[in-house]
Amino acid sequence: MREQRWFRITVLAVALFAINAVARLVVRFGFDGSDTAQSRATIVMFVLISLVLGTLTFIRAQRVRPSDWLPDIGFGALGGMLLTVLVGPFISGNGPFANGAGDFFAQIWLYAGCSIAGTLLGYWVAVLLGRDYRSKSLKAFTERRHTHPRRVVGR
Template sequence: MKERWLPVGLIAGGLFLVNVVARLVVRFAAGNDDDKQVTIGLWALFAVGAVMIPVAFWYGRRHPMLRLVADLGIAVVSACVLAVLVGPFVSGATPFGDGVGLVFRQFFYFVGLSAIGAVLGVLALMTLGWDYRSQSWKRYIDRAGTKPRRIVRR
């Protein structure tokens, strides 16, 4: 159980940490300047997507695609829920202070850019032929290409 959910929790924690750092930068560096706040928020979302590229690359080498999608999906959604519901308290606001529409936009932006980053990481992995399925096909071809065992007649 620990071997499966510990990496998922660490990934979710890392994504949430990126969001918390961005919110602290917004709180202390941007002040009340809306343009700076939006710019920092966009860079934070791109950073979340950029973090997902090597994570998906690393995770895809070790696990089948169905497990990769499930585990990374759970990590991203849990990090997103934390970022949307707990993150505003870091920056001195409340989650639903600006309305429910903003909460849904944050959720969809976070999940969307994380998914784009994960897809780019998996595509790079497949292009190199290092994904789980390509490696298992390679092992099968190597094993099937050997000579069969010679049958001895008596």
């Protein structure tokens, strides 16, 4: 079951939603809905989401091709965003559109931006260090080419 693609996507979506749920619960019960605490919790939440996606991308980029890990991370982030935007406000005691459509769509744009930024940073670090799948494949190819002696063709 853990090997199936939908399982990895679901686990990522639930983990990203859990970050949001913890941030909302801390603000609701610890700070009684303070605007300052809510702003700080939102910043911390988006930083954590970016770090989780960046770390996961860094790890996955070393093992498999981008065509294999990018849909998993993309759909997992999309699922986490949908849970955060549509279900998350109920944890705070509000509805998704309680603060208006502008706040709803602003949260979508922020979530998408942080997700993309975290994923790109994770991939760029893997490429920068030469640890991504393509760099490893090219290194193995060049080593294989240099280890075999040149074949002498007899005429």
